[in-house]
Amino acid sequence: MPKITFPRMGESWRTFKMLLEDLGNEVVPPPRPSKRTLDLGVRYSPEFACFPLKILMGTYLETIEMGADTIVTTGGVGPCRAGEYAMLHHNILKDLGHEVRMIVFEPPRLYPFNFIKNVWALNRARVSIRGIIALVKRAWRKLQALDNAEKLSHIVRPREINRGTTSRVYRKVLEWIDQAYTTEQIIEAEAAALEALRSVPQNPEREVLKVGIVGEIYVLLEPASNLEIEETLGNLGVEVERSMFLTGWTRDNTWNETIEGLTVKEAAAPYLPELVGGHGRDSIGNTVLYAKRGFDGVIQLAPFTCIPEIVARTILTRVSRDHDIPVLTFFLDEQTGKAGMTTRLEAFVDLLSRKKRASRRIVTLTG
Template identity: 65%
Template sequence: MLKVTFPRMGHSYIAFKMLMEEMGNEVVVPPRPSKRTLDLGVQHAPEFACLPFKILLGTYLETIEMGANTLVTSGGHGPCRAGLYAQVHHRIIQDLGHKVNMVCFEAPLRHPIDFLKKVNFLNSARLSYRAVYQAIKKGWHKLKALDNVERLTHKIRPRELVAGATSKVYRQVQLWLDQAKTYQEIDEAYHESVKALNNIPQDPDRMILKVGIIGEIYVLLEPASNQEIEEVLGNLGVEVERSIFLTGWTRDNLNKNSKDLVTCHEAAKSWIPVAIGGHGQDSVGHTVLYAQQGFDGVVQLAPFTCIPEIVSKTVLTRVSRKYNIPVLTFFLDEQTGKAGMATRLEAFVDLLRRKKLARLDTHPAVTS
């Protein structure tokens, strides 16, 4: 029997778990990346590989220990080495003596036959294509609910009256969504989640700063890899808007003409006119858009040695000056000490707050 696992990327595992179970597989839920995950990844990965590579490798090794024999992940194309991670991971794992299946999904419209073959392989319950399609659709429905709930926490956390209340409720509602199996249950869990979050006592008069978070997808989506930056910023009174959610990313990847993608690349055009791999172009585009929408600042997250983000960081110094929007960059690697990041974020928020106050002073009408 297939014992399936997949990389842990934020809350997406909740939706993948349901999908894989409906296709008749036993699922080994990947544990939240911890120090042990990182230790395992660092020990067996090439030294120069990036943080997502190491965390994923560590996760695979942990889940293999827990009994997983099939690793499901996504591939990719274009000039970022992450497109080859599945193959390299598989070799390293084999060299370590583990016999596992690696199922790496490529963009389905580019490789339709390959896609169907892999779906068949994972279809342990021998569902009809129609039923598989329905299961994927329902998984997508759940993922959208999860993303929307997370978006709502970004709005509520900076306004909460009791520190930590939002994170506590958020952990609880993820369990509700995890237990929901039918459309009706998912919708019900979603509405209850929204209600529970909206019931958190909030301070409506607090001065809230708005910060966009841009950068590489993995370190953006997995809080364990970015030292829970969204929570830290939220606790400092900052409402964050993250440039990437898994549902949005998937939509953009299936459809090159998606509205969000076109707008973002249009905004980046005069700075980086072509795809440079990863999310380099998107990072610049989103910064321009956030500036135009009146955001107070932007935080860029990048794995150490990530070329696309290094390129965009260099470009962003000029974007930042032209649009008068402060940008703070973090390169993430194995460090688990939080002090460095906390210091920089606190100073950054100080800067944004003073800037906003100065602006409100010159235009007092805005405050009233």
């Protein structure tokens, strides 16, 4: 029986593992990216390749060491190199002597037959179509539960009384959701997880800053790639709202685009009316929307050499000026260090705090 692995993006691996096993596959879960993962990826990837390509290269090599011989991943469309990752990874692995099978899912809205063919290839248990639909719905419910728990942790962490409590509770409730199997169990685990997070001792009077995070999907969703920036910001007293979660991205690329997606396009239209690949236009549109919602600042996360986000970065300077919202950009690669990032974040948070206090004084004087 083939041993299947896939890219790791945050905690979503728990959902994909369950779904693939339900379809009758033996799964090799991708480990959390580590220094060794990155070292392997950097060693065997082109020097100027995108940061996610290098991390995934290392992840695949580690899972192959663990016995994986089949990789399930996604493709892409538009002017972004991510759509070529699968082919490049396959060629590099072949050159290294690893004969692995790549199953590449293209956007189902554009390539429905590719989607059906790949699902059937993974359906080793020969589950009926009705059964597959039921399994996908259950996996979707687990993915929603994981996303909802993460969203709540971002709200609770900056208000916690004892630093680190939210992160400890969050790690614990992830296991509850992971162990839930039936839809009823998933719903119960989600309810218990949210209640546990709400029960973290908090200071409701504490003033917190609100910062939106935009950027490329992989470095947004995988904490190891962004050096746990959301947790760091929470510990600095910042409530984080990430512009992208896997549930929203899946909806936009599987069914019709959501109302939120259309709103993002409309918000970006005065600055960038055309698709530039990746999530460049989304970064601009979401920054505009965060400004309109009264957020204190925005942080853009981008892989080094990511062309769509480089385009977005040049435009965000104007967006920042037009909407009076500070924007901080991190271009991430294997040279990015935790200490340097934390120093920049502390300075940015201090700037936002000063700006907020100054605005409050102006309102008081004019009032």
